[in-house]
Amino acid sequence: MTATLPAPGETTSGLRIGPYEVDPPVVLAPMAGITNIAFRRLCREYGAGLYVCEMITSRALVERHPKTLRMVAFDADESPRSMQLYGVDPDTMREAVRMIVDENLADHIDMNFGCPVPKVTRKGGGSALPYKRRLFGEIVDAAVRAAEPAGVPVTVKFRVGIDDEHVTCTDAGRIAEDKGASAVALHGRTAAQRYSGHADWSAIRALKQTVRSIPVLGNGDIFSAGDALRMKAETGCDGVVVGRGCLGRPWLFRDLQAAFAGEPVPEGPKLGEVAHVIRRHAELLTDHMGEHSGLRDLRKHLTQYLRGFPVGSELRKRFGLVSGLGELDDLLAELDPDVPFPDEAEGPRGRQGSAGKVVLPEGWLDDPEDASVPADAEMDHNGG
Incomplete structure (x- = not known):
């Protein structure tokens, strides 16, 4: 449809x-x-x-x-x-x-x-x-x-x-x-x-x-x-x-x-605009958790930001090890800002993996009306 x-x-x-x-x-x-x-x-x-x-x-x-x-x-x-x-x-x-x-x-x-x-x-x-x-x-x-x-x-x-x-x-x-x-x-x-x-x-x-x-x-x-x-x-x-x-x-x-809102959907950003978004994300993470931890956190996002763009493997590897804002600025400066948003960046992203059997407590499926709380169900959830 x-x-x-x-x-x-x-x-x-x-x-x-x-x-x-x-x-x-x-x-x-x-x-x-x-x-x-x-x-x-x-x-x-x-x-x-x-x-x-x-x-x-x-x-x-x-x-x-x-x-x-x-x-x-x-x-x-x-x-x-x-x-x-x-x-x-x-x-x-x-x-x-x-x-x-x-x-x-x-x-x-x-x-x-x-x-x-x-x-x-x-x-x-x-x-x-x-x-x-x-x-x-x-x-x-x-x-x-x-x-x-x-x-x-x-x-x-x-x-x-x-x-x-x-x-x-x-x-x-x-x-x-x-x-x-x-x-x-x-x-x-x-x-x-x-x-x-x-x-x-x-x-x-x-x-x-x-x-x-x-x-x-x-x-x-x-x-x-x-x-x-x-x-x-x-x-x-x-x-x-x-x-x-x-x-x-x-x-x-x-x-x-x-x-x-019934308005035209903007075209995907060029690589230069993506670079600005990456820099903004880094600033916000730095404000939230400090520069070192913030840049480490940013690493997991960089593969998705650069997905489909013609960025060489060596540069991608260096992005994956970035540890400071100055270093990030140097890496972003190496990107061609005029590269258009690639078709390869469209579609599914993030983890997909494969289907598998669901791990359940023993006897979990026996009685859907059983209202008892599983033993030690929350004992290991000590954060997050």
């Missing part, structure tokens, strides 16, 4: 999450080690939307783990301040949300039930948890009730299911809606798929047809503004969640803002 641009000046949003209007209807997905305060600011400089911080574990927050408290950081002008919480215990989740409310740590809470990482699923967390319908409902209920007095909206993100034989997304959507969530977001892959293959947008459409009273957001395979418009057209979702698609291209949020 070909996505149709809205008429110039026509708003396509209508997306509200609690008291907050999200226009354009675009959400930056939390990504571990990526969506820190520096990256969020860089993305926000390109367009409006909702920008969610890295995932925070409820247990680590309650225990005031130093690393976690450092991650709970927002720009002074970042509004609403959006935090993603992970947890497997309703009581701990309730305590964490009360702490967020009492100490005014965030304005919006997004709950993570979509992580497919084995160290998470083997403890019954992330994308394994919605299979346990009662436990899932109790966790959502605990968060919503703790946040309600302060008017902090709680949203819920999950996947299609554990695998093709254990699909949970429509049940999860109904439960979250019933427990008072302000919106739900669906990544159109199972946990078994991880990030491989293609996202199943038909599952997003089915969820939208099931969940009627709150917004439904779609996530998966949005690598361009056209993808976002096509997802909305094909699924009827109320907004889109962008993750890997913005890696090395934060200007995607500029493109999305233009597309949802």
Whole structure:
């Protein structure tokens, strides 16, 4: 299906999450080690939307783990301040949300039930948890009730299911809606798929047809503004969640803002403009964590920034070892600023990997109505 641009000046949003209007209807997905305060600011400089911080574990927050408290950081002008919480215990989740409310740590809470990482699923967390319908409902209920007095909206993100034989997304959507969530977001892959293959947008459409009273957001395979418009057209979702698609291209949020406003989408930047973006990213990381740590953090982004551009292997290697702003400036000066944005830079980016069996606690699939918290489920989540 070909996505149709809205008429110039026509708003396509209508997306509200609690008291907050999200226009354009675009959400930056939390990504571990990526969506820190520096990256969020860089993305926000390109367009409006909702920008969610890295995932925070409820247990680590309650225990005031130093690393976690450092991650709970927002720009002074970042509004609403959006935090993603992970947890497997309703009581701990309730305590964490009360702490967020009492100490005014965030304005919006997004709950993570979509992580497919084995160290998470083997403890019954992330994308394994919605299979346990009662436990899932109790966790959502605990968060919503703790946040309600302060008017902090709680949203819920999950996947299609554990695998093709254990699909949970429509049940999860109904439960979250019933427990008072302000919106739900669906990544159109199972946990078994991880990030491989293609996202199943038909599952997003089915969820939208099931969940009627709150917004439904779609996530998966949005690598361009056209993808976002096509997802909305094909699924009827109320907004889109962008993750890997913005890696090395934060200007995607500029493109999305233009597309949802019915305006022409700008052409991809020349290499000179990409160099300026890299330098800006380095400055923001330096402000956030110091020059040495900031430049080390930047390294993981550089492959994506330079993807498809005719940059020699030797220069790429030197970028991968950059350790200071002065050194970075010297390397950027070696790039040809007039090289146009390459076709090879379009399409999927970030980790993809391969599908695999989901690691679950022993007997996890025996009883979906079992509401017991897995033993030691949160013991090793001591930060982030």
